[in-house]
Amino acid sequence: MKFNETPLKGAYTIDLEKKGDDRGFFARMFCANEFQELGLDFSVVQVNNSLSDLKGTLRGMHYQLEPYAESKIVRCIKGSLYDIILDLRKDSLTFGKWFGAELSEENRKMMFxxxxxxxxxxxxxxGVEAIYFVTNFYNQEAERGVRWNDxxxxxxxPLEPKVLSEKDKLWPDFDPTIHLK
Structure with missing residues (x-):
């Protein structure tokens, strides 16, 4: 695996290091040792799968409050999506900054x-399908969201959303007194 730093401290895109021959290729999608070498604590407790039928489906911007906060590895296994991360760590130098990258079945890139x-x-x-490896269990009371166009x-x-859940349409504009407590 090749970890590529993003402009947001502690966040990475990950490229597979494929070893191939006439049969195809082999690559690791996860290695605890490689995460530990970077100082990333990542113990998978849940793997989620989403399917979005239509182009322009937006899912997000989601997170969970402590003690249910989670790290994720996201990979698109069918189709193509534009993945966005937004730093909401209060003490971070990149608080409020975002980063995006295309994840697709062709590039096999992952987002940490x-x-x-x-x-x-x-x-x-x-017909886009994604999988998420997460470090904490989902907790409805700790779930929060930021409006996608705040x-x-x-x-x-990269394009105007055509399909959003009611929940994602109704997330409020960011307010630190609501979102970070």
Whole structure:
């Protein structure tokens, strides 16, 4: 695995290091030792799978409060999506900054999302499937969200969303007294 630092401290895109021959290739998607070498505590407790039928489906921007905060590894296994992470760590030098990258079945790139980040994506094709490896169990009471088009953050989505859940439409503008407590 090749870890590529993003402009947001502690967040990475991860490329597979493929070893191939005439049969195809082999690559590790996760190695605890490699995460530990970077000082990343990542113990998977849950693996989630999402399918979005239509191009322009937006999911996000989601996170969980402590003690249920989670780190994630996200990979698109079918189709293509634009993955966004948003730093909401109060004491971070990159608080309020975002980063995005295309994840697709072709590039096999993954996004490592640290605790304290909101996460979301928009599908770039019909029939997009993604998997998420997470370090904490989902807790409904700790779930929070930031509105996908909150002007405070200026996230530049590659296309206008066509499909959003009611919950994602109704997330409020960012307010630290609501979102970080």
């Amino acid at each position: 999302v640290p605790k304290g980040f909101a996460h979301g994506f928009i599908t770039l094709r019909d 002007k405070r953050f200026g996230i530049e989505w």
